[in-house]
Amino acid sequence: MTPWALRSTGSLAGSAGLVGSVRPPATGALAMLKQRVLTAVPLALVVLAIVWWAPGIWTQGVMAAAMVMAAWEWADLAGLRAGAARLGYAGSVAGLIAVAALLDVPARAGWQVPGLIWWLGIAVWLLSVSRRSAIPPLPGWLRGAAGLITLTLAWLSVSAIHARSGLGPLWLTLLMGLVWGADIGGYFAGRRFGRRRLAATISPGKTWEGVVGGLLLALLVALGVERISAGAAGDMPGLAWLLPVTVMVVVFSVVGDLAESLLKRQAGRKDSGRLLPGHGGLLDRIDALLAAAPVMAAALVSVS
Numbered sequence: 001m002t003p004w005a006l007r008s009t010g011s012l013a014g015s016a017g018l019v020g021s022v023r024p025p026a027t028g029a030l031a032m033l034k035q036r037v038l039t040a041v042p043l044a045l046v047v048l049a050i051v052w053w054a055p056g057i058w059t060q061g062v063m064a065a066a067m068v069m070a071a072w073e074w075a076d077l078a079g080l081r082a083g084a085a086r087l088g089y090a091g092s093v094a095g096l097i098a099v100a101a102l103l104d105v106p107a108r109a110g111w112q113v114p115g116l117i118w119w120l121g122i123a124v125w126l127l128s129v130s131r132r133s134a135i136p137p138l139p140g141w142l143r144g145a146a147g148l149i150t151l152t153l154a155w156l157s158v159s160a161i162h163a164r165s166g167l168g169p170l171w172l173t174l175l176m177g178l179v180w181g182a183d184i185g186g187y188f189a190g191r192r193f194g195r196r197r198l199a200a201t202i203s204p205g206k207t208w209e210g211v212v213g214g215l216l217l218a219l220l221v222a223l224g225v226e227r228i229s230a231g232a233a234g235d236m237p238g239l240a241w242l243l244p245v246t247v248m249v250v251v252f253s254v255v256g257d258l259a260e261s262l263l264k265r266q267a268g269r270k271d272s273g274r275l276l277p278g279h280g281g282l283l284d285r286i287d288a289l290l291a292a293a294p295v296m297a298a299a300l301v302s303v304s
Helices: 026-053 056-077 083-102 112-130 140-162 168-193 208-229 239-267 282-302
Strands: 012-014 017-019 197-199 203-207
Touching (some): 056 083, 056 140, 056 239, 056 282, 112 239, 140 168, 140 282, 168 203, 168 208, 197 239, 203 239, 208 239, 239 282
Antiparallel strands (some): 012 017
């Protein structure tokens, strides 16, 4: 996702390249922003149309296709360079999702808490390595195994959220709105106010100011959804539930972002791919969602 660029006078290696003492020309920055918008907005509209008006199986199918394409990119980050090996890895993710679909795992109870624990473990590990001067290399098999779990868990979570009776499309829209809000707020707040590095050894271009900006915009999104849906969605929990969950979702969206940044750093990659103009690969676009979706799915267990 978007690096929350520092404005310091030193030269820093950010997740999307070098963030130096001189900002890129305004025309270049505007051109890149325009390219990102022209790519993201049509995709977002298509996704929202499917979420709200297509049969539920379409959402599961689109998400499965996205996870398989993301697996192709993840395979490269795990050290699988040969096309056949990457294809086999993507096929493994497709197989896991197919088995989960056949067993109707999204509708079952019990997997949400382990999914949350998975991302809590990743968050704790990222916190520990971020304090080191250098991050120890992760073996390819471990990066690959993590991808199998992460991508399958993301599919389960999105499918379960969308399938919730009555409010499924609303919940999934809220999740995406929070992730997008955190990304957009982080981008602009980081560019304008970014000073304090969030995790220098993982992604030096990301800042605490960007995190705060993303959280504030996500909270506004949550408040907006709550106001708009008031009355129309009588079973929706109040702000006492919604605001803490929003904070959790945003925090873990940052964890997902950092986790992918670390994978790219270990693989020596600037982007996960070149699928989306202005964004890089598909993983670069959905890294935050991979972590945020299991958190939302676990939170919704408490909602009747």
